[in-house]
Amino acid sequence: MTFEILDERPEDAALIPPLLDRTFGPDREAKTVYRLREDLAPAAGLGFVAVDPEARMLASLRFWPIAIGPAPAILLGPLAVEPMLQGRGIGRALVRHGLAAAKRQGVALCVVVGEPPYYEPFGFENAQARGLILPGPVDPARFQVLELRIDALEGVSGMIGRAEGADPDPDWLRGGAVA
Numbered sequence: 001m002t003f004e005i006l007d008e009r010p011e012d013a014a015l016i017p018p019l020l021d022r023t024f025g026p027d028r029e030a031k032t033v034y035r036l037r038e039d040l041a042p043a044a045g046l047g048f049v050a051v052d053p054e055a056r057m058l059a060s061l062r063f064w065p066i067a068i069g070p071a072p073a074i075l076l077g078p079l080a081v082e083p084m085l086q087g088r089g090i091g092r093a094l095v096r097h098g099l100a101a102a103k104r105q106g107v108a109l110c111v112v113v114g115e116p117p118y119y120e121p122f123g124f125e126n127a128q129a130r131g132l133i134l135p136g137p138v139d140p141a142r143f144q145v146l147e148l149r150i151d152a153l154e155g156v157s158g159m160i161g162r163a164e165g166a167d168p169d170p171d172w173l174r175g176g177a178v179a
């Protein structure tokens with residue numbers, strides 16, 4: 001499978017929500033992580049797509065700005081690969097590319113809620129064990145964090161929250177399905 005990774009293009013924006021419906025199902029927005037993203041734009045310069053040789057979008061990865069206590073961080077995802085094309089290395093290539101770009105931007109910490117066997121090879125580790133708390137229901141085994149800068153977690157712990165400047169919206173803590 002020949003594919004290339006590009007910065008997300010303006011024309012991809014309308015194609016991403018239907019791709020997420022096809023991969024995660026239409027109830028995806030009930031998840032806790034969506035409360036962190038609600039009404040916020042994705043992290044600038046950190047949207048990527050995989051495309052085929054005809055430049056058709058095959059997969060998407062976005063990151064969202066969040067905070068860990070007072071420390072700025074990013075949330076990895078959503079990551080979605082066209083169902084027919086899963087298992088061919090596209091997802092891994094997008095994650096590798098996206099994390100490298102975040103590191104170049106100077107991002108220190110990245111959080112993900114996902115399958116540990118998929119994310120551990122990138123260096124993600126259990127976030128609860130490092131003293132982080134995700135508000136709302138979450139399977140603790142899936143809640144992971146990656147230091148993009150050496151020892152970035154030193155002195156950082158506590159509740160994951162919305163990025164600085166976002167409406168804190170006290171209601172967002174309630175009603176999330178398991179992430």
Ligand SMILES: CC(C)(COP(=O)(O)OP(=O)(O)OC[C@H]1O[C@@H](n2cnc3c(N)ncnc32)[C@H](O)[C@@H]1OP(=O)(O)O)[C@@H](O)C(=O)NCCC(=O)NCCS
Pocket residue numbers: 023024077078079080081082085086087088089090091092093113114115117118
């Ligand atoms: C999960 C997903 C992004 C992976 O992308 P992909 O291009 O299919 O996966 P890759 O080809 O890069 O990697 C394949 C490897 O990941 C493993 N893998 C794929 N999905 C996995 C999952 N949900 N949990 C654990 N491992 C998984 C495969 O078993 C395979 O392992 P192997 O190389 O040891 O055989 C993609 O399958 C997808 O869009 N799934 C639906 C949406 C989703 O669950 N997104 C995850 C967000 S956390």
